[in-house]
Amino acid sequence: MSNTQFSELHLPTSEQALLGRKEPIIPSSPHVATGRNLVPPFPEQMQLIYFGLGCFWGAERLFWQLPGVWVTAVGYAGGLTPNPVYEEVCSGGTGHTEVVMVVFDPEVIEVYQLLACFWQSHNPTQGMRQGNDVGTQYRSTIYCANTEQLALAKSTANQFAQTLVKMGYGEITTEITMAPKFYYAEDYHQQYLAKNPNGYCGLKGTGCHL
Known part of the structure; x- marks a missing residue:
């Protein structure tokens, strides 16, 4: 490194970013909580969306518990470095943020419900941080x-922004784009709080609702 x-x-910048590697991380085990595969192919009716809301340990648990979510996995997205590893992402040298891949059945849970869970479960006004966790990866x-x-x-961002302003918060800093390439995180990060029930979870909402 x-x-x-x-x-x-x-x-x-692209000139500063770490070079990464050719070999991707591929999860070696199924989802600890659901027993389902973390990698495609998924059932045909499923859709995907990716959320970053701070440390991905607590964020993943938040989504896998929702009815209609088929499977979740944590990883890195939105940066420049191919096939990054955790230490590189935490260095700030890849540009990636920690995200949760949510695979869901739209016949059971609507995208709006997932977005409401996202907005209400963290503070989207903090820029490159989430609570005490500071860095571009958060x-x-x-x-x-x-x-x-x-x-x-x-x-929903526009809608939630109005509520935040009324409650004294600043502007939303959430990055909203079409999905870039998603890179799976290491096995020990996958469903971390299922494996370590007393592990760290920094999730904290604002008290505002969509």
């Missing part, structure tokens, strides 16, 4: 699989 000191609050993100998801994500 490079000895370059990266900023906790600013994304690296920024708030919604990465969408289709244009319908994208439009609804932006619409």
Whole structure:
């Protein structure tokens, strides 16, 4: 790994970003809580969406507990470095944020319900941090699989922003885009709080509702 000191609050440029590697991380075990595979193919009716809301340990548990969510996995997205590892992402040298891949059945749970859970479970006004967790890897993100998801994500952001302002919060800093490439995180991060029930969870909402 490079000895370059990266900023906790600013994304690296393409010239600064770590080089990464050719070999991807591929999960070796099924989902601890559901027993389902973490990698495609998924059942045909399933849809995907990706959320970043701070440390991905607690965020993943939040979503796998929702009825209609088929499976979840944690990983890295939104950066420049191919096939990053955790230490590289935490260095700030990849540009990636920690995200949860949510595979869901739209006949059971609507995208709006997932978005409501997202907005209400963290503080989307904090920029490159979430609570005491500071760094580019903790920024708030919604990465969408289709244009319908994208439009609804932006619409709910506008709606939630009005509530936040009334409660004295600042502007939403959430990054909302079509989904970039998703890289699976290491096995020990997958369903971390199922394996370690007393492990760290930094999730904290604002008390505002969509």
